Amino acid sequence: MKRPEWIFVGVLALVASWFVYNYFSQKNAFKEWDLVPSNAVLVYESESVIDTWNKLVTSEEWKTLEKVDEFVQMNKSLQLLDTLSGGNGQLAYVLNNDNVLISAHVTSQNSFGVMFYIPLKKNGHDAFLNLLINAQKELKFKKKQRVYQGQTIYELGSTNSKLSYIVYKNTLILSKEAFLVEDVVRNIQDGFNNNFRRTYPMLSGNPSFTSDEGNLYVNGKELPLFADSFLSIKSKSYGSTLLAAALFFDLAVNENGLLASGFAFEGKENSLISTFKDQQAVSFNLNNLIPENTAILEHFGSSSLPIWYEEWVRFNKSGKQKEQIDEQTGKTFMGFMGKEMALATLQSVNSENPDKIYIAELSDKEGMYNLLNKMAEGQLKETTDSLYIEGYSGYEIRLIDKRSVLEELFGSSFKGFGSSYYMLYGKYLVIANTAETLRNWIIDIEDDRTWGKSVQMNTFFKDMLTEANYTYVTNLEYSWNLIINGFNESIKNWVTQNSEQIKNFGLVAFQVSNLDNRYYANLNLNYHPRPVSVAENNVIDKATIQLVNPVAIKPKVVRNHTTGAWEILVQDSLNHLMLLGANDEVLWDDSLKAEARGEIYQLDYYKNNKLQYLIHSDSSIYLIDRNGDNVANYPIRFNYKINQVYLIDYDRSKRYRILVSDYFGNLRMYDQEGHILEGWSPNAFKTSLADDIFHIRVRGNDRIVVPLANGKVYLTNRRGESAKGFPLDLGMDITTQVFFEPGDRFDDSQFVTVSKDGLVGRFTMTGKMLSRNQLFKESSQSTFELVQESQGKDFIFIRNDLGRLAILT
Known part of the structure; x- marks a missing residue:
């Protein structure tokens, strides 16, 4: 045989042998991972799931979790299963020392289901059969079976619950949702060509610790729909925002909560993390500018924010929403930027229109100020209004009225600014959606009520990445009413029922950091139990x-x-x-x-x-x-x-x-x-005052609020002259505080008070009476009072029934 011929035959033999090896290795190297359908949104993996559960039960966090019914029932169920499987650690024998998988799947617009994949070891079948026999006997389970695409599906049912399961190649797959088990059968019949691992190969082979609490794999494409299953119709995103194609987390639980570290991965579609491609992460240097009462914070950092902006525009324009963005003005805007910017949603009474602050480091503050001033001045050509300029604490607050500049430049992720009040603070640009929000921000900064001065926040940040491209933080102490109103009714009821326990995990943070286009991800769920009461002997005299x-x-x-x-x-x-x-x-x-x-x-x-x-x-x-x-x-x-x-x-x-x-x-x-x-x-005013007089300011106009005992309310200017629409006769006695909720204008700035008999009056700064509503009286002796919280941001009504108090919101 000539030399070229035997070379060709040799190469052909090598290729053929590779295909044969690959074919048989795939057939013989079956793993439980092959069974997981590609539509799984989350997959939890553990080699010692019972040990992990036992560690959780003995942890500090369990003192909170044991008050949540679902965790209590889970613990009882595991104890029962251990008993039914013969005791003596038989359940731990089956579930430990091998890869147990648990996957979550979106099952409808408002629900999700869970599936378990349990390898049955040498004696696993016997333990499982023993468990089935005892379950049928002790729990009155009835066993049925049916054939679906050549695979026998078994069903165990009682009056209150039903489980569907199959056993494939020594792996038990079970779920309460029968159609999820059918998904696995279809995956098997399809030759595992469309399973989770094949769809997301980047999730294989990531480093993890063997002594941790397991690993979590996330399907980024399904994640928005999974989040939507918890939300009300108006809060759903319908999969419009893609964080990453996939994510991997290594989980660890300690006395401070849950710390998950791992990686985020790009896919073919544009995602949030892809906007940071070829850019370095930066340090978080805005701590001393973030108010202590920040509910939700998004921080963006990049070695080149102008480059990031180009990717951000591409990401938003290619998404399902097809955002309309003023890219040309945006590029000019970003040309004046430094390396970081943040969008903060603050604790707010009005959850529909919360207070918002945008803070950005500037490389050219004069250029930025001129750009915004031209926008503000450009409006005057179309209206008869004068240029809004308000001096406060030595700073100049200006206004681009009825225009959300940030939403125009960045898209709907930066919505919530019906008007744009802006100012320069050193080398930073600050924009707020109301003047009141901006004034309160100045007060917070000058009075050191910031994250940088907070012991809790400084401790929390120690477990976070020192440099990041994207940081998301929520503080449930301040974001509770903002978040809870976005849930659907069933989730809202559950969250309300377990509010005290959930709030013990009050700080949540997620970060992404790009290093050589490898995206490190960090998730921190901080456990900080709030004291319900302080025992007298625990109080230490300072x-x-x-x-x-x-x-x-x-x-x-x-x-x-x-x-x-x-x-x-x-x-x-x-x-x-x-x-x-x-x-x-x-x-x-x-x-x-x-x-x-x-x-x-x-x-x-x-x-x-x-x-x-x-x-x-x-x-x-x-x-x-x-x-x-x-x-x-x-x-x-x-x-x-x-x-x-x-x-x-x-x-x-x-x-x-x-x-x-x-x-x-x-x-x-x-x-x-x-x-x-x-x-x-x-x-x-010729009659006694009802309550404390106080000062308010809206759109640069100062008013003195004077409530009188006879039911009249005066608003005066600095010279003591009554404002238009006042005095206003509320038609009710005023014996308690008057609460003021500032808006962007006089007509959406409201006052609330309540009479001794429970008549609630609401009126505006224009002197318009909005409503009079009667609170429920348990008896003719019921009396009412309005009480404001310490910072005057919110209030409650208190009903007093002969010494028995009720809180009304």
């Missing part, structure tokens, strides 16, 4: 100070402007005013010669970041520095009895106004030097 005389007023916690530490201002029964330090010491003690009344305020009189205390008695106002000395020309004495004192700083500029009421319905306003102001000398 400091104890023995006073000579009894305390006469409620102690006021104040800030030491030098160290930032908290101190306590208190007055005793002999009118001695004292400042108490944290180290068992009285910093100073001075006689006020009068009883302090009402609220004690801290202010910066000299605008030098040194704080003083504003205190009032029944006839004088005092301003005292932290050394106990009077400031300027204080105290200021009056020839009338003081009812209330309210401190106003309209724009946080430290140009204070002091509003004082007497017992005859007169209001007087003074500047911080004690000079009475025009329009307030006095402003006479």
Whole structure:
């Protein structure tokens, strides 16, 4: 044979032998993984599933989970199965030391089903048969069988439940959903050509620990539909957003919760992770700009956000929604960007239109500011409105009205900004959907109420990736009402029933980090049980100070402007005013010669970041520095009895106004030097006030809210003049607080109050009465009260029935 001929024959023999080997190896190397249908959305894998369960039962988390019915029933069922299989660890013998798989599948728009794949080892068949016999005997199960595509499907049923199962090549496959077992049969008959592993080959061979709590494999294409099965119709995405083609997680449980680490994989379709291709991850440096009451945060980081933006546009335009994005303006916008940006949804009363903040690092803040200013100024050509500019705390807030700039540039993922209020903060751009949200953000930053100052959040971030391209965080303490309203009714009922247990896993984070186009993924479910009650013997005295005389007023916690530490201002029964330090010491003690009344305020009189205390008695106002000395020309004495004192700083500029009421319905306003102001000398309402007066601001307009006991409410401007539509007669007595829910405009900014008899009144800043509704009275003695939460963000109604209290929301 000539040399070319034997080379050809040799090559042909090698190829033929490879095909023969591959054919027979596939037939003989059957694995339980071959059985899993490709439509599985989640697959859990464990080589010691019983050991993992036993570890969970003895963990800290079980103290919470054992109060959830489903976990209790699961534990009882496993104990029963162990008994029925003969005891002595027979169940653990069957289920441990081999790959047990559990897959989840979407079964309808509002439900999902679970399937188990259990390898039966050498004596596994005997243990399983023993279990079946005992189950039929003890649980009154009836056994049926039917043939489906040549495979016998067995059904075990009782009055309350039914299981379908098959045994294929020594592997038990069972589910409560018969058609899921039929999916496996079809997979078998198809020669395993369309199973999970073949559809997602990238999920094979990933490194994992043998001593962990198993592995989780995620079908990214089915994940949005799986999420939709939990959601109400209006909240469903219908598979419009693809996070990744597939994900793999190695699971670990410790006292801090569940930590899942692994990889995310690209597919043929564009996905969120593919927008970070060829880009490096960056550090999260916005901690000190994220408010403590952030409910949901999405953080985007890239070594080149302009490049990311091009991929982001391609991702959104190729999706099912076919987003309309202003790409040209977007590229200009992104050209001024640094390396990170974040979208924060804040704790909000209105779950339909929550407060939102967008924060972005800038590389060219002048360029960005000019771009946004041109957008704002461009609107003036089409309207008769004037340019909105509001000064607050030294910053300039501007407005692009009735236009969601972020949604125009990024698509519906950034919706929720009906108008765009924006400002520069150092090298950062900040955009909010209302001016109130932006003002509150400034206050939170200046008062150090941020993630960067939160011990809980700093501890939580220690278990997260130090550098990431995408970070998602939700804090259930603040996002609860936002999330729960998105569920369908059955899920909402279950979540509500188990709310206390769920909230113990209150922080959830997901991250993706690109390293050489290999995407590392991290999922963190933080376990931080909330104390239900604190036993008296567990309270530890941090400091104890023995006073000579009894305390006469409620102690006021104040800030030491030098160290930032908290101190306590208190007055005793002999009118001695004292400042108490944290180290068992009285910093100073001075006689006020009068009883302090009402609220004690801290202010910066000299605008030098040194704080003083504003205190009032029944006839004088005092301003005292932290050394106990009077400031300027204080105290200021009056020839009338003081009812209330309210401190106003309209724009946080430290140009204070002091509003004082007497017992005859007169209001007087003074500047911080004690000079009475025009329009307030006095402003006479001729009847007693119902509740505390307070200041509000909407669209740069300041209003003083004055509720009167006779049921009338006044809104006045800074000069004391009544606003249009006021006074408003509510037609009901006002004996409790008036709650204000700010909107973007006067007509969508609302007030709520309740009468002693339970009549709820709602009205707007324009003086329009929206509704009067009667709360349910259990008896003629029922009385009602509106109580605001500590930060004034929400409220509840309390009904008092002769000492028995009920909370109404």
